[in-house]
Amino acid sequence: MLDKNKQLLYEKQAEIAGAIAHPLRIAIIDFLKDGDQCVCDIADYIGSERSNVSRHLAVMVNAGILEYHKEGLKVIYSLKCKCITDFFTCAVKVVKQQVKENEKLLRAI
Amino acid sequence: MLDKNKQLLYEKQAEIAGAIAHPLRIAIIDFLKDGDQCVCDIADYIGSERSNVSRHLAVMVNAGILEYHKEGLKVIYSLKCKCITDFFTCAVKVVKQQVKENEKLLRAI
DNA sequence: TAACTATGTGATAATATACTCATATAGTAT
DNA sequence: ATACTATATGAGTATATTATCACATAGTTA
Numbered sequence: 090m091l092d093k094n095k096q097l098l099y100e101k102q103a104e105i106a107g108a109i110a111h112p113l114r115i116a117i118i119d120f121l122k123d124g125d126q127c128v129c130d131i132a133d134y135i136g137s138e139r140s141n142v143s144r145h146l147a148v149m150v151n152a153g154i155l156e157y158h159k160e161g162l163k164v165i166y167s168l169k170c171k172c173i174t175d176f177f178t179c180a181v182k183v184v185k186q187q188v189k190e191n192e193k194l195l196r197a198i
Numbered sequence: 199m200l201d202k203n204k205q206l207l208y209e210k211q212a213e214i215a216g217a218i219a220h221p222l223r224i225a226i227i228d229f230l231k232d233g234d235q236c237v238c239d240i241a242d243y244i245g246s247e248r249s250n251v252s253r254h255l256a257v258m259v260n261a262g263i264l265e266y267h268k269e270g271l272k273v274i275y276s277l278k279c280k281c282i283t284d285f286f287t288c289a290v291k292v293v294k295q296q297v298k299e300n301e302k303l304l305r306a307i
Numbered sequence: 308t309a310a311c312t313a314t315g316t317g318a319t320a321a322t323a324t325a326c327t328c329a330t331a332t333a334g335t336a337t
Numbered sequence: 338a339t340a341c342t343a344t345a346t347g348a349g350t351a352t353a354t355t356a357t358c359a360c361a362t363a364g365t366t367a
Binding site: 107111137138140141144145148159161162163 | 354355356357358359363364365
């Protein structure tokens with residue numbers, strides 16, 4: 090059975106996974122991988138409203154995967170833990186595996 | 199700007215992250231790490247209804263991170279891609295970092 | 308000070324997720 | 338065939354997430 094401590098860790102980990110679990114947030118993480126960016130540049134890049142981007146950023150800061158600092162009017166966001174990109178490496182593997190299976194299926198038709 | 203293909207990949211990756219983003223599902227993944235299991239044993243382990251567990255399993259199969267095979271009445275689930283545990287390694291790092299920061303904060307009071 | 312720019316937040320509506328209970332399905336055993 | 342066990346699913350409710358708009362805040366510049 091699950092003990093309380095493990096459960097607590099699972100909740101925290103679920104929050105972190107949840108903070109990644111959105112196409113726009115993944116786009117943001119992928120963008121920040123190549124360097125820190127302010128909200129307006131992120132918004133331009135992913136093509137969404139600043140208020141919306143601001144909220145998505147807040148979700149990720151809250152989960153502990155992003156950090157930020159202010160520069161004048163701008164707020165610059167950056168990845169707090171580069172290891173987060175390991176997830177993407179795995180996710181790509183999973184997607185490739187699925188594509189392979191779909192190809193097999195297609196050939197069987 | 200984001201191109202269509204990247205956007206498609208981001209959506210798929212978000213689905214995978216979403217399939218991890220629940221305490222019970224993380225508990226299940228952690229449980230399956232040590233060996234394949236049937237629904238009823240998973241349900242007993244995490245302490246939730248079988249119907250609920252069945253749905254959580256379906257989410258993960260759908261996202262491509264679990265697979266299953268039938269053995270008589272039982273359905274045995276297993277991790278499809280061990281690399282999924284890399285995410286947990288990173289998540290633990292993130293959590294530890296947060297704890298450290300909280301300790302700093304505490305000492306400042 | 309006034310106008311401006313970047314960011315964040317409250318309120319709302321739309322949508323998605325999660326859990327529960329009852330029921331369906333499929334395989335097993337008597 | 339009947340009763341049983343494991344699993345999955347439909348329906349309903351409760352809750353959470355997301356996007357949008359309007360507005361608030363904070364720093365900048367004229």
